[in-house]
Amino acid sequence: xxxxAQPEDQVxxxxxxxxxxxCTYSVSGNPYLFWYVQYPNRxxxxxxxxxxxxxxxxxxxxxxxxxxxxQTSFHLKKPSALVSDSALYFCAVSSHSGYSTLTFGxxxxxxxxx
Amino acid sequence: xxxxxQTPRNRITKTGKRIMLECSQTKGHDRMxxxxxxxxLGLRLIYYSFDVKDINKGEISDGYSVSRxxxxxxxxxxxxAIPNQTALYFCATAGQDEKLFFGSGTQLSVL
Numbered sequence: 001x002x003x004x005a006q007p008e009d010q011v012x013x014x015x016x017x018x019x020x021x022x023c024t025y026s027v028s029g030n031p032y033l034f035w036y037v038q039y040p041n042r043x044x045x046x047x048x049x050x051x052x053x054x055x056x057x058x059x060x061x062x063x064x065x066x067x068x069x070x071q072t073s074f075h076l077k078k079p080s081a082l083v084s085d086s087a088l089y090f091c092a093v094s095s096h097s098g099y100s101t102l103t104f105g106x107x108x109x110x111x112x113x114x
Numbered sequence: 115x116x117x118x119x120q121t122p123r124n125r126i127t128k129t130g131k132r133i134m135l136e137c138s139q140t141k142g143h144d145r146m147x148x149x150x151x152x153x154x155l156g157l158r159l160i161y162y163s164f165d166v167k168d169i170n171k172g173e174i175s176d177g178y179s180v181s182r183x184x185x186x187x188x189x190x191x192x193x194x195a196i197p198n199q200t201a202l203y204f205c206a207t208a209g210q211d212e213k214l215f216f217g218s219g220t221q222l223s224v225l
Binding site: 090105 | 158159206212
């Protein structure tokens, strides 16, 4: 069975500082990895995905994520946080089998202070 | 117009009532999903469908049923609602790349 762990319930960072939201995964075979963001009273929005290729993936709103196969991690990063980045972030994985489904982590609340 | 539309946005019902949540999409995708979100638990998959004739149970399907009426429509029913089904429900659709597009959600409260 596939699974995702987001070890931090909440991450606090000051505006302008770099941010990291952690994610580790477990899956059979090669993974598809995703990050989604949820703003208050909204559905989830796609940020970025890793399928194959370059381990550093760039996504929307200046976010990027680094795939590390040996550590089974896919941490979300941004060089300079904005107050508007405050939201709930979800990491997700699938087994890349053609008819698999995404399994989501429990989510990490990111709070960026002015 | 939204790519994925869920109705209703909010619903309050009583224990034992039958409830239907509806979802329609304009993405032209074959794959559709129902998830529920609970605080601290993330999103959990209830049912999914890879095409009109395909229905599959997710990890928490007990107490739920679905109907795929057309490529664009996928409804979720609670046959006899109970309070622990109080949650935020999301419909989503995806293409072959498994990138999900979500609706705005239905907040369901079962009293």
